[in-house]
Amino acid sequence: MSCAPGGEDVNDHGRLDLVRRAQASRSGFACTTTVALITGVLRDGPAYRAADDVKIVGCH
Known part of the structure; x- marks a missing residue:
């Protein structure tokens, strides 16, 4: 997995996403997945949980 370090404006709204x-x-997403729930721990300790819309591309 990788992240765009500076973000990208993927929906042309003028803010970085x-x-x-x-x-x-490998991540458990199906071609039909539309929402992802991500959990983790930040480098400085706090845990986080987030959900958002996702777009699966290149899926067969």
Whole structure:
């Protein structure tokens, strides 16, 4: 998995979006996945949980 370090404006609204790239098959996403729930721990300690719309591309 990787993130665009500076963000990308993927929907042309003038603000940078967090873009995370992963192989759908390795991350548990299906071609029909529309929402992702991500949990983790920040480097300075606090845990986080977030959900957002996702777009799976290149899926067969």
